Amino acid sequence: MEWWVSMPKVELHAHLNGSIRDSTLLELTKALGEKGVINFSQVEHIIMKYNRSVKEVFQLFDLIRILTTDHAIVTRITREVIEDFASENVVYLELRTTPKRNEAIGMTKGSYIEAVLEGLRSVTSVDVNFIPHHKEDSRTLFSPNNGSSRKRIYVRLLLSIDRRETTEAAMETVKLALEMKQFGVVGIDLSGNPLVGDWNTYLPALKFARNQGLYVSLHCGEIPNPKEIHQMLDFKPERIGHAICFEKEHWEILKSSKIPVEICLTSNIRTLTVRSIHVHHFVGLYKTKHPVVLCTDDSGVFSTSLSKEYKIAADAFVFTGLGKRELFELSRNAVELIFAERQVQEDLTKYFDSVAKTMGVYKNKIHSYEL
């Protein structure tokens, strides 16, 4: 097996419905086409298109939303997404999703998340840990005495606020996240079409989330919007996603505040927000030891996987000295950036160290982020 597949990996930026399997997306589209809910021939080209502008990507998300707003389908997609990540040796997955309501079928934001949890419970082919540990319970997923030879994966959830939502709707999502902490919800994400919405709409809900002990990650700088980027950085989220259309002053604030950045190479190239992989800001951040983590964003929509993202980085940045050992270290250091409880961090760190020996990569951390 190739090293980028066998290497343990940490995924911190994956949208549930954007990670839908191609085959499942086509199957659902055909089924709704047969029922007459959508016109398959009209939507086929949206699904099949390769490179998409930001606007077109969000047209596709609107279509996916119609296809997936059903409890059983949400459960199925969740199960498949967990299986897919685990199969490529993702050992920790922070999965984000936007709680949705659909009155026609009695779906509330709460029942939507219940359907996601049902999906987590229904995985049988791999060992999944999504319920936070009790402090007195010392058994961990990767303990050597665990005895399992199956794939193992920690999953924690972030609930997403969609930029189209009102302050009240955003607040409802945060309250739901608080109720669901016991089921592994660790934080809040702000995402959705960057061409719509206003920062001040979400701010009260994000402040409330923070005050209640939830972590916050923001999609930041997907399009040029200097004022909003500034406001977001001033908020000091625990992590940001993308950081593409930054100006000099934004880079300065980011560097001095050391906010970790979730990097989505393929997503940025395919949405045409970064011209070419060779001018991607990942390299600059990596070289200055800024905390970064490679992620997929939407592995289904962009036909990628976390292994592929590591391979793409290895190929594109080989002259920057990014080889197997450095990418292993990058993956391992991402453990410092996860939102799960300490025990999970410790378990993963030990696991990475034990794998480092067998993979022939340096055992000790070469550097650690000073967060």
Ligand SMILES: CNc1ncnc2c1ncn2[C@@H]1O[C@H](COP(=O)(O)O)[C@@H](O)[C@H]1O
């Ligand atoms: C391309 N970059 C991106 N930028 C902003 N938001 C994105 C995104 N990719 C995905 N989403 C957000 O995630 C939703 C799909 O997953 P869930 O239904 O929540 O599970 C999309 O509808 C969008 O709101």
Ligand SMILES: [Zn+2]
């Ligand atoms: Zn995203």
